[in-house]
Amino acid sequence: MLELTLDRLTKRYRNKIALDQVSASFTQGVYGLLGANGAGKTTMLRLICDILDPTEGEILCNGTPIRRLDGEYRRLLGYLPQDFGYYPDFTALKYLMYIAALKALPPQTARDKVEECIHLAGLKGEEKQKIRGYSGGMLRRLGIAQALLNDPRILIMDEPTSGLDPRERIRFRNIISSLSRDRIIILSTHIVSDVEYIADEILLLRSGRLIQKGTVTEVTEVVRGRVWECMVPPSEAEELGRRYAIANLKNLEGMVKVRIVSDEKPFPQAAEAEPGLEDLYLYYFDQKDMRNLRETYGPGGRRENENVSDRTL
Numbered sequence: 572m573l574e575l576t577l578d579r580l581t582k583r584y585r586n587k588i589a590l591d592q593v594s595a596s597f598t599q600g601v602y603g604l605l606g607a608n609g610a611g612k613t614t615m616l617r618l619i620c621d622i623l624d625p626t627e628g629e630i631l632c633n634g635t636p637i638r639r640l641d642g643e644y645r646r647l648l649g650y651l652p653q654d655f656g657y658y659p660d661f662t663a664l665k666y667l668m669y670i671a672a673l674k675a676l677p678p679q680t681a682r683d684k685v686e687e688c689i690h691l692a693g694l695k696g697e698e699k700q701k702i703r704g705y706s707g708g709m710l711r712r713l714g715i716a717q718a719l720l721n722d723p724r725i726l727i728m729d730e731p732t733s734g735l736d737p738r739e740r741i742r743f744r745n746i747i748s749s750l751s752r753d754r755i756i757i758l759s760t761h762i763v764s765d766v767e768y769i770a771d772e773i774l775l776l777r778s779g780r781l782i783q784k785g786t787v788t789e790v791t792e793v794v795r796g797r798v799w800e801c802m803v804p805p806s807e808a809e810e811l812g813r814r815y816a817i818a819n820l821k822n823l824e825g826m827v828k829v830r831i832v833s834d835e836k837p838f839p840q841a842a843e844a845e846p847g848l849e850d851l852y853l854y855y856f857d858q859k860d861m862r863n864l865r866e867t868y869g870p871g872g873r874r875e876n877e878n879v880s881d882r883t884l
């Protein structure tokens with residue numbers, strides 16, 4: 572079985588640390604890399620794809636540093652960057668044949684492989700259309716098809732669901748699930764629901780640091796006892812919204828059901844709720860807001876003597 576290991580991986584751009592001592596290992600399955608803008612997701616994925624060199628640390632594939640494996644490692648990789656280049660006047664078929672040639676697929680098998688990838692990406696019947704006329708969802712699926720051409724054991728996708736409508740998101744999730752057997756799939760996103768149901772493990776990056784890694788159940792344990800629900804009148808909901816990190820609001824018969832992430836019970840009638848990934852995301856990435864709130868309203872968002880680093884691994 573394939574194992575990919577990041578060992579204290581660090582990337583500095585001049586005086587900016589984009590990735591800071593990240594260690595993690597990946598075996599077969601889907602990994603969801605979550606983080607706010609600028610958290611270091613793209614940097615981490617580009618390092619894994621050997622497009623960037625680390626400043627410190629290294630990446631190992633089955634125990635061997637990838638820089639020693641060189642082309643042997645790159646043959647294992649499929650990459651869908653945030654913006655993948657394509658020729659709008661090509662048909663999808665022509666484009667994929669072109670990429671197959673660039674990837675040095677033997678000409679006698681290239682056509683079959685292209686057909687297989689068209690099928691896997693759900694583009695059968697649309698492959699003879701010019702890419703110019705493709706929707707955002709079709710383009711993303713074409714991106715997956717090109718990444719799959721060399722039958723990669725490691726599939727890396729950077730924000731593959733951005734700009735997709737809900738139907739396309741579901742379609743995309745189903746494609747990823749069907750591809751995850753025998754592969755390491757790592758995909759980055761800041762849309763929690765895109766990985767909540769398909770990722771075997773979640774990695775949470777904040778300011779270049781890996782602050783959580785584990786199954787959804789494991790990582791959300793951090794917010795157990797910190798997620799609250801209560802029914803309040805609309806005016807009260809507004810006030811709570813100013814003071815707390817609100818995970819959800821739902822209007823129900825003149826009242827509002829509010830879901831709040833807070834270290835302390837926000838409201839006497841509030842009941843503890845089962846934590847989810849969105850609550851966790853809010854907990855970590857709404858820190859600044861919670862800090863501001865604490866300054867404004869007192870220690871409502873955090874226990875006394877606890878600081879942000881207490882919450883990180």
Ligand SMILES: Nc1ncnc2c1ncn2[C@@H]1O[C@H](COP(=O)(O)OP(=O)(O)OP(=O)(O)O)[C@@H](O)[C@H]1O
Nearest residue numbers: 584587588589606607608609610611612613614615
């Ligand atoms: N070439 C570069 N030169 C200088 N700083 C960079 C460079 N590339 C990225 N950075 C900085 O490194 C940090 C991490 O960037 P990165 O693109 O990896 O984050 P990200 O999580 O992928 O963000 P996004 O979701 O916006 O794509 C950011 O602060 C970014 O400004």
